Amino acid sequence: MASIPNPSLDAGQQALNQGDYSVAIAHFEGVCELELDESLVTRAAMGLVTAYQGMGDGKRAIAICQRLTQHPDSQVREWATSNLTDLTGVNSVPPSPSTSNSTGFVPLDGTSSNPSAPDSTGFVPLEQTSSKPKTPSRGTASNIKQRLTSSTNRLFSGQPQGNRPNATQNERTGNVPTKGKTDTQKQGLAAQAKDSQSTTENTSRLPAPYSPPPTPHPSIYTPRPRWRNSGRAQNWSPFKKLKFIRLWLVEIVSAIASFWLLHFVVQFAMLTINKILVQLPFLNPIQLFYRDPRPVLLVVLAILLILSPWLIDRLLKRFHRLDALPLTQLAAQSPEAAKMMQRFCRQRRIPVPKLGILPTEAPVALTYGNVPRTARIVVSEGLLSQLADDEIAAIYAGQLAHIVHWDFVLMSLGVLVIQIPYIIYWQVAQWGEQLPNLIERKLSSYRGFLTPILLGIIGAIASLSYGIYWLLRLPMLWFSRARVYYSDRLAVEITGNPNGLTRALLKIALGITEDIQILGKTSSLLESFDLLLPVGYQQSIPFSSCSPQTPFEAVLKWDCTNQYRDWLIINASHPLLGERLALLSRYAQFWKLDTELDLPAIAPPIRSNSARLSKLLNIYKALPLLQSALLFGLIVGMVLRGLLWLIGQIGDSLNIWQIIWMHNANNNSFLTACVLIGFSLGIFVWINSYFPDIKPSTVRTEPNLGDMFGNPTTVPPDSQPVQLTGKLLGRQGLLNWLAQDLILQTSAGLVKLHFWSYLGPLGNVLPQPPRPSHLVNQQVTVTGWFRRSVTPWIDIETLRTQASTISQANYPIWITILAFIAAAWGAYLIWQV
Structure with missing residues (x-):
């Protein structure tokens, strides 16, 4: 029935x-x-x-x-x-x-x-092993x-229904039991009987009698690392009550920074348009664009906030085929998740969120809305198929945490705003790909010169839109990272299952890497809604190298112990997965549970001022070159400006008129000039060590990615010349003119690739055959510099196909040109003083 x-x-x-x-x-x-x-x-x-x-x-x-x-x-x-x-x-x-x-x-x-x-x-x-299936009676x-x-x-x-013996759970996750079915079932039943007394005693504390499943037994998941399937708490005490003041402060700062940046982008765009119109004949500037856009922006943002649930619904239906997920259908996939949601919502006196499902194999979960009554929780088919019952419940619990913490409101608005430039980028690029065929049919006589001109304009618009999307998401990154710690903690308190959440997060990371390899690129869903995902798609890439020989702990050790990880995470959308899982292990230990992973203790923050100063002075050894040079320029620029001001003061007191100008100079321009000069000096000092010569004697050919990811002390300046062969993944054509989606698929896993022309990101848009996007889905040999950070990557020197087609990157040249421009600009500003 x-x-x-x-x-x-x-x-x-x-x-x-x-x-x-x-x-x-x-x-x-x-x-x-x-x-x-x-x-x-x-x-x-x-x-x-x-x-x-x-x-x-x-x-x-x-x-x-x-x-x-x-x-x-x-x-x-x-x-x-x-x-x-x-x-x-x-x-x-x-x-x-x-x-x-x-x-x-x-x-x-x-x-x-x-x-x-x-x-x-x-x-x-x-306990009975049946040799033939049972047939239903009476039809x-x-x-x-x-x-x-x-x-x-x-x-x-x-x-609960979903908490079946271990054999059934292994069927859901693809695991093969290490023991026979009958033995495993008997042991599971014995464990259940052993815990029955304590479960009964705890029933009065819960809204409904509920007994977590028995601890599953270790299983083999080849070629992935082995899952321990560590158990969950039967009777658990609540954690100490959290203080949300830090989360609220981060949310306020992120909201102010986001509005300021949006205002800057809009105002800059309006003034630039008017400047262009002034230079063109027969056209007049738009007077409205000279007004302050802040009142209009506030009204537009308020409207977007009110309509955000329905607008995001529309976007997901239009571009990702969102469908409704009835609670009964969720109960068939994960009975524990359905019961947990009803129980928790009843306790907190909030309505059960509207549920949705996306027809994609990438395991994702999204929560958005503006109040709990309009909240939505959307998951993918891949998440329901790749995770076990208790793991699905843990993910849903984390999404409910975003709702009761109210952090989903600002995040929903922020994600909705950045969808505007992202959709422009995606749609314009796709239209541009269809343009050559259209010109061939309609204007074949003009295709020789019209096609490259129009493609250049469309490519520039798409690339500019993507740049705006990337810029507008920056102020939301800090808030995106901060809120995840709170949701993880509440998810564990709701389910009593820190090990289940650990497995869920790891399986999501593995599933994302599989989806990238199957599609041959990063899907627009993973990129545009990255801030709402439980695990960021870029931080998932290193887990493709995990295997029985390279366990999760080897890849995650960097996240827990590297002393500069808190500096390097500034551009990441999610907290370090190793830190999150280490905290989950601590929750498990708090309840006297075996942990799913054996992770090292998280390196504590530095307390002494002398240690902080030492770390600051050595920061150039950890940050990427541009960030190190910028920080060096700020410090050296302020010191140099103060020194010159002091010299000017001395000249003024001694009446040495030749140097008095150093004291009387415009402070803002002079300080800017000093910072630019310091920035260029930093690049010139460190560029050779950052890009060491790639020689046959120094290059590592086909290194094991798992070993390179697992070194916990490496940082981006620790340049390792490498040569790897594999399949180039990424988007093709106009969608990848900036080379933002390049991934190398090797037999040992995936690694992110960075490609810069001699003019940096601007040069990527200019004609440069062959572009890296022209080589996508081909077997290539990559030569470059491997760097370990939150997401490991390789700075490309050359991309060579089997047909000897070469795409040359010029990152060192671009950095050198940038240093010369900064030095020349600084000198010009000083000359103008």
């Missing part, structure tokens, strides 16, 4: 009174599956007995009555015993422990001693029997 979307006890009772037993059964079964109130579940079970009696299916009615005879309520037991007597014709009592199986399930015939005899419900006891659909069996187990075993 097909399930119904909104099962109701009242509707089932009404159908029962009207004699429509099939509809009544559907409603009662749905209530047993999803309802958290045990009194309502008991009433539904009693209704099932009556409905099955009415349909003439006495065996099922007997089975449920036998369960109800074990109910803690004496009135329910009396009712069940009375009806059981009527159904069987004898005074029946619950079977003794010596004759019942370890699951608590009572066979319908009650006396059968032949284990091979078919069970009319289709139920196979867990009833087998899915009814399965749901009935699971609902009766739900009533009286205290075990």
